[in-house]
Structure formats: C-alpha cells, structure tokens
Amino acid sequence: MVPDQMKTPTPLDVLVIAPHPDDAELGMAGAILKFKAEGKKVGILDLTSGEPTPHGSLEKRAAETAAATEILGVDWRDNLGLPNRSLEATLAAREKLASVIRLLRPNWLFAPYWDDAHPDHIAATQLVDAARFWSKLSKTDMPGEPFHPQRIYNYYCVHLKMAPQPAFVLDISEYWEQKLASIGCYHSQFIEGRPTEYPTFLDKLHDEASYWGKVIGTRYGEPFTSREPIGMTSMSTLV
Template identity: 40%
Template sequence: MLDFLVVSPHPDDAELGLGGTLARAHAEGRSTGIIDLTRGEAATKGTPEERAKEAEAASRILGLSVRRNLGWPDSRILDSEDRRLHLARVLRELRPRVVVAPHENDRHPDHVAAARIVPAAVHLAGLKNSPLSGEPFKPQGLFFYMGNGPFEATLVVDTSDYIDVWEAAVRCYTSQFTGEAASETVTPDIYRTRRGRAAYWGTFIGAAYGEPLWTPRPVAYTPF
C-alpha cells in the first residue's frame, strides 16, 4: 500500500503544486508516488525524453517510492470510460491511502479533465462489480491541489522545512523553467512567485510556507 499518491497531468505539475508536501511525507516515513498522465509532448519547449529525465531527477530529490507515466495525449485528455478504467487499474495496483488530484479551477484543459477523471477512477477502483480485475480498493481520502487557479483551501500543509527541497525538485525541469527555455505560459521568475504563494498560504496556519488542499468532505483523520 502506498501512503500518498499525486496525479499529475504533466511532468512538473505535482512538484509545482505539492512538492513540499511530498518531501515532508517522505521525511516522515511515508511512501509517496506520482502518476504522470502525459509525457508533456505538446509543451512549447522540451522533448518528452528531456521531460522524462527531469522527472526522474525530481523523483530522486523528493524520495518517491514510485512514479508512473500513463502516456495519455498531452493537451488532449478527455474524460472517457477508457481513461477512468485505466487509472482505476493503477489505483488497485498501488493501493494509495490518500489520492490527490488537480483542482478543476484551472486554465489548462488537461487539469480540468484530470479533476473529473480521478474521482471517477477512485469510485470505480472501489466497486466489487466494476469491469476491472483484482481486488476492489478504496482510498481513505481524496484531495485536490492548486494548479493555475485559486480555491478556498480546506487544509493547508506546513511545508516550511521543505521549501528548499520543493525548489530543488522544480529546478530539475530546466526545459520548462530556466532562462530562455522557459515556457511562454510561465512567469519569468516562477520560483519567486510560487514561493510567494506558499508564503501566503503559510500565514493561515502560522507557518513560513504552506501548500493548500481542498476536499468537498470534512476531514476526520490525519492524512499525512
């Protein structure tokens, strides 16, 4: 069983949104993982091969127990039965205690689609009579993390001690965030701006830095 699994539409989304939380979970002895849905082949800069190497480097920094790439088409993710079943099979295999998906308030259609696919896949994975092989499995918790749009957080994780690990993991993606190679959709100084966002959320819990999560249901347990 995996303790904490983040679904990432593209390599780098999980690190940007929850790198500090992943680092903290690993430091506290939790098993962690990332499922990348696409190879990022539609990005303005960087090749899928470069992105794969960057993801591998970031995974080492974060201490991930597992990382998979499902190879779905970048910028063409659609909420379909096949996508739901594919992810549900992976969930049954990895058996994550907590699953975290992108929040649907986002400018990128892949993030929006993922926000709909993940809850459906979680549901399918737990059904005894679903068209899946293997034992049914239902995670204890489903959360959503912040991408490119805001939301009202229902949980903020204190990542003060792991902000430098977060930045080191994000800096692995040189094809996306470094100098002239930076994507046209990214602010020139993403490290400063994203640190600022983490500092903002940290103020709500009396911490230097924090990462926000949202869940539609009350939290009745400690997920990390």
C-alpha cells in the first residue's frame, strides 16, 4: 500500500519519477521549471532515500531535497521508500507506484533513460513501465480509479560515458540558473569530497547543457527521448 501522506489525490499534469533525490534535478530541472511557468501541475516522486552515500545522511538528504523542491516550486513531492542500492522492479514495488499513479492521475510520466551503469536507474525505468500498465487495471484492491498516463518520456541522468541520441532537446536557457541552484542544494552529493579544480562536477553539467543548447541553436538545453512515437499537431513550436 502507499504511504498515508499519498492517499489524498492531487491531480497532476506531469509526474517525474526519480530513483534517488537529486536525479530529477540533474536530468530535467529546467523542464520542470518551464512546465511550472506554463501553468502545469508538476510532481516529483523519489523512489528511494538515496542513502547511504559517502557524505550524506538521511537528515542531510531530506534537508537538501526540501531546499531544491522550494526552488523548483513543484506542486507535490514525496518518497516511495524503496531500498537504495538494491532497487528492483518487484510486484510489490509495482503496486505501490501504480497506486500513486492512480491517485495523482498525471498525463505525462518522466522516467530515467533505460540504459545506465547504475542498476537503480535501470530498475526505476522498468518499474515505471510496468506500473503505468498496472495503473489502468480494474478488479484490483489498489486505491483510486483505473488510469493510464498518455505518455512516458525519458530524461538522461546516466553514469555511462555515452553519447545520447535524444528524440528532442528542450530549450531551458531561461531556467538554467535556477536549475543549477536546485542541484547546488545537494551539497553532500556534488560539492563535499569532490575535486575543486576545473572541471568540477558542476562545470561538466554546464558544459553538457551548453552542448545541448548549441545543438538546437539556444544557450542551454536538456535532452529527452521516448520508446513511443512522439505525435505532433504543428511544427510551429520547433526551434
């Protein structure tokens, strides 16, 4: 069953599902900020606490997540409480996530890219795919009414040294500084114990965002993909 704090439905347009606190910020904070500016209802569901890590603690990570959430201004955020470092797409985890989807009823789901060196990220994407299907089931004791999100999109937050081939790149130039500020909230993950000489972790993030901006002719960008075809009613918003 889902945690008690999740049982009050908060209908959303977008639900970003992250293996760990900070993955949503790393992969698509710019998109989240842009969605909010467009008036969309946006939520983030972290699947695990992200702990243990070398410089973190449950208390630190909770405070960092709260600070980043305030910068993003999302309408809802919670944690599913699944185990860090041993995340699996089990039937029990699938039911918990499908129950949240049925309660929040988001049109769009965002999950990590499916190819990754981190097993938690791979499991998270498998879990999202399966839970999306389960969320529409009838004759079940899961809470809420059957619901099937229209789309799953995948953001890149990977540990592989790979060259992504995205389906589209979103212009986040207007929101880059806020994205960087939200990531900077996770001091225990991206600042403590990391090299201070150039290029730092944050320098590399800047370079990546600049590269994706260059690809589409803007200052900064975020890449996304999808296993499903992406439909369009107009070409007028292409950059």
